[in-house]
Amino acid sequence: MGLPSHTFDQRLVLGIESSCDETAVALVRADRTILAQAIASQEAEHAPYGGVVPEIAARAHAERLAPMLARVMAEAGVRLDEVDAIAATAGPGLIGGVMVGLVSAKALAMAADKPLLAINHLEGHALSPRLADAALGFPYLLLLVSGGHCQILSVEGVGRYRRLATTIDDALGEAFDKTAKLLGLGYPGGPAVERLARAGDPAAVPLPRPMLGAREPHFSFAGLKSAVLRAVESGAHAPADIAASFQQAAIDCLLDRLTHALGAAGPFPALVVAGGVAANQAVRAALERLAAAQAMRFVAPPLKLCTDNAAMIAWAGCERLALGGAAAAGDPLDVPARARWPLDPAAEAVRGAGVKA
Helix, strand or coil: CCCCCCCHHHCEEEEEECCCCEEEEEEEECCCCEEEEEEEECHHHHHHHCCCCHHHHHHHHHHHHHHHHHHHHHHHCCCHHHCCEEEEEEECCCHHHHHHHHHHHHHHHHHHCCCEEEEEHHHHHHHHHHHHCCCCCCCEEEEEECCCCEEEEEEEECCEEEEEEEECCCCHHHHHHHHHHHCCCCCCHHHHHHHHHCCCCCCCCCCCCCCCCCCCCCECCHHHHHHHHHHHHHCCCCHHHHHHHHHHHHHHHHHHHHHHHHHHHCCCCEEEEECHHHHCHHHHHHHHHHHHHCCCEEECCCHHHCCCCHHHHHHHHHHHHHHCHHHHHCCCCCCCCCCCCCCCCCCCCCCHHHHHC
């Protein structure tokens, strides 16, 4: 099994992402060109339940992945034997969906005699800003915020991550989705809360800021979710005011915990945000102001790279190939799918559910 002899910048990686409720395929060249990509949302399937149903998600991935692979390859005008490696999310995520994508990647890699690159979904997010910004070098401080994860990491290189903080209970994206459900906004909740918040007063509803000022470095959002529930049940506040107040409370928590991390582990040349919540414009604006106050460069990927996508998985594969050696040789075909897979395995477990991270 070997890589073609063309220059590194021309190497091609086929990426597959299926960790939650987006089926995604992308073909990315090492010079940061996205030749083709496709994302199939499952919003309609999960909307009646107000959240992702794992069995439905896995079945949808199985139905959609093969035709999407064919479509992306045809759109790029690339044959499978011209691809240098197959990269697929191997975790963390909903195990049924992860297995669909990883097994498909294994079959392609075996059929074409190409390296299989089993990618940590969180690493895809962590490296995605470098796909869009060639000037972003290591190290950088990363805020990774999504529906399943809320972490602050020192990104020191490809495969080298030091976790500085995580959530001890719920992720921020989950809190956005729960708030949307309580307000009757439907699924997905994050964009709906952001839209409604624009019409509200962020100071109208007194909501807690869990962990604000705490010596412990971590996040907590369970208490904030409970406070939103009480505000909704009281009937004393307009939905837009609840949405705006929740969003502002979340932002205040992010800024406080990032400031804590900078004090403990800084300085860093750049503050980077990634993950689905990174698409929130109010969150971005607040982080940009924090970076400016700390004399740091602020980097956020374009919106299309914030939510789950296969371009970030393919790019993580490109980063692996650039390392050369064992990293570029690929993973064995029996590499397992993982429901949990921390970026920093050496990080100490934290109280509560933060061990998920």
